Each structure stands twice: as C-alpha cells, then as structure tokens.
Amino acid sequence: MGRLARAAKIGLMVLGGWVAAQVALRIWRRLFPAPASPLVSPILEVPLREIGQPRHVTLRNIGLAPGMRVLEVGAGVGHYTCEAARLIGPEGSLSAVDAQPRAAALLADRVSREGLANVEVRLAEATNLPYPNGTFDVAFLITSLGEIADKGRALRELRRVLKSNGRLSITEAMADADYMLMAEVVGWAQAVGFELVEQHGNALVYTLNFRSLFGP
C-alpha cells in the first residue's frame, strides 16, 4: 500500500472514531441530561464558536434592547452575559443563573472584572428560579436547554417569571453535544403555553423566539 493510501486509511479511521464517539456521547447525554462538567468550560470560549455564529448576531437575534429586564438561564462562564448586559445598558438589568457553583463563581468574577453594575449572578436551578412571577421582559437560554433534565418544568418556570407577552429565546448549536432539533424545542415550548413568533438561522445554529401566551 502506498504512503498516500495508508495516510488516507488512517485519516478515515480517525474520522470514523470521532463520529462514533460523537454519536455515543450524544445518545448518552440524551438518556441522562445533566449540567456538563465544569472541565468543559474552556470549550465555551473557543474562537471557533465565533466562526459558527458571531456573538453579536446571536444577541441581535434574541432581540435585546436598552432598558429591558432580562434573565439568562444556564449562563455558564458568561460567553454571552457581559455583551448582553452592555446591550441593555445601565437602565436595564440582567439576572444570570447557572446550576453549577464553579460556573456561577467564574461568571461572577468575570462580571466584576468587567465592571458591570447591571448584572446579578445567582446559583440556581432552571426548575426553581428565585424570582417572583412576571419579573422579566426576556428570558434566554443559549445551548442550555438540552442539559436540563426536566425541560417541561423548567419551561413552565420560565413562563412564570416572564411578564405576560414576555419573550422566551432559545438558541441551539449543532456543535453542542446536547443539541436539540428545532421541532423538539418548538414542541416543548408550545406544550407549556409559548407561541413561536420568530426563527433565525438554520439547523447548524438557530434561535427561536417565543411569546408567552398566558403570562405567569
């Protein structure tokens, strides 16, 4: 076998191994959804993410505007949080929630380093949000819904803390091991009283915006 053929064979084997590992990982994560280990936090900051879709495009698709009261669930280490806080300005406020102590601590550090007075960070579960009914204009989740074990309960909780007519925005990226198909996200959201009002992007990276039909 020539050198080129051997190299091609090894390349195919590596590719096949990677695909098989991805499939196994995704099936496992589907069966047992849970917050990803804090060890993967650095992956959330890789520049490749910006190539998939620049951060400002994702935030524009969510539809943030100055003065809004905003909730981010599953904020992680804040890849989107600080930029979102700048978009809503000092007259707006952003509550960033994560269920993992390490992610919340790293995020709080980042927010304080960036001197953002309009962000509060809370360690909390999506299924038990520490806010009164009808608090927020917008709630957004970026590559987080797939990690939440009880999606129905989390979405009902999101509806509760949104104002009537408030906006729920869900962004998913295929590169994420917990990726959810558009149809699944729409199904979950509609089942608890959200109506799909906007769709941005494509199967690789998409944002779906919903309106709360019933309020809290």
Ligand SMILES: C[S@@+](CC[C@H](N)C(=O)[O-])C[C@H]1O[C@@H](n2cnc3c(N)ncnc32)[C@H](O)[C@@H]1O
């Ligand atoms: C893939 S990371 C995405 C972080 C951030 N949104 C981003 O795009 O960079 C998902 C985050 O959701 C959080 N998470 C998972 N399940 C959660 C839950 N039930 N309640 C709150 N946060 C949760 C994880 O701890 C993790 O930080």
